[in-house]
Amino acid sequence: MKKTLNMKTKILTAVYLSVSILLAFSCKNSTTNNNKDKKNVIQELPMHEETATLDSLIYYRFPSPKEVFDYIDKSKIDYNNAILNPSENVKKYLELPVQAINLGIYISDLAYITLFEQHQESLEYFNAIHQLSEKIKISGAYDEPLYKRISNNLDNVDSLLVISGEAYQNIVDHLTETDQENMLAVISIGAYIESLYLIMDYIQEYDAESELLSKVLDQKYAVNNLYEYAAQFKDDKILDEALDNLKAIKSVFDKLEVNTPEKTSVDTENDMMVISGGDELSITREQFMELKETVVESRESLVKK
């Protein structure tokens, strides 16, 4: 995947690197070297001036819709195709931003469908994705062989899951390679709003102890990363509506109470680093209602266009 930067970021990169050089000339102590001398597994993060002022230089990543759905325990929910955006709606989407957002929505729907092994529907949604990809001129990401592979593997659950994942990754790669990360941001926002919508549909009543609700709250981090990623392109009109909707959802997530009962710590178990402690999120009944309403309103306004 090619990493591209917009002009603003490039300029900030130059400034950041220059600041780094200045710091290197003026102060030769290296954080990395200091770390090596300490035996503690964890240590407080030293304050870097540039870290605080040039946060936009961080490259933000977020899980794919398939990974979001994998995180949800599907054994505790039943498949419900009534909550999907009907594939025939694809004809309604005439403008580029709406097409891109709904491409993301259909990508999430496809991830949900393949998770529940609904083979025939997966082909319908793949068709919808293919049509929208053509409309926004990224059909190169969804090539004919992939389409044929899906048709030929309708009875093979594992293959469909792999193909569905590859299809999403192909879009990500294609848009990154062709310097269209603004488009990728819109599609990803559509995908996230749909994922949240589908998952939250299973939570009709507030229950602070609900495992499913806890997993929804965990999406706060992914929403944050996605927002930061998309915000680099905020001057691009194509993002206006998508970003406004994501911002509304992020604002509700930002209201959640964050407790840190245990400081972050690391142990090694079975040759694996285990990170413990850190933040715990909690949501009130009112916040839950607000989150659900915001997600539903956003999603419904986007699919009706």
Added chain:
Amino acid sequence: MKNFLFIFLFILLYSTAGFGQCNGFHRTMCELPFEWDYEYNSQSVDIEMTKGQSFRMKIILYEGYDYYIGFCKEEGLGKLNYQFLSNDVVIDQTNKKVENNIEYVELTSKKTRIVLIDIQTEQADGNSVNENRKCLGIIIGNRKSKNTF
């Protein structure tokens, strides 16, 4: 002062040139071990770096999953220094491993969290910008955690 100006312009030229063509590097050039039992994670990324440059990315680790984070670099990029940070603490890679020329760590999180990966390459040795431009693939894999906490 002249030296500094030269370095500044050098970096400015590089920075405004973009990150180049490393798309697909880790999938085509990095061979994962045969017994790799992780699922490819879409947060994996390829970047183009030069010596002396740093790169930071924030990823999401879901609770209940093990993660493989591998660094696969093109020859000539030099030594990599990287660190993981979570909740403002630095996590040293005490269990860093190398397999198939991929340096990697395996970690798991008891809670869903954002982890920042801070990567720095060793300082430039005076070669031209193009000579130093190399691909770095950051390969992320995940699997349902084998640990029971």
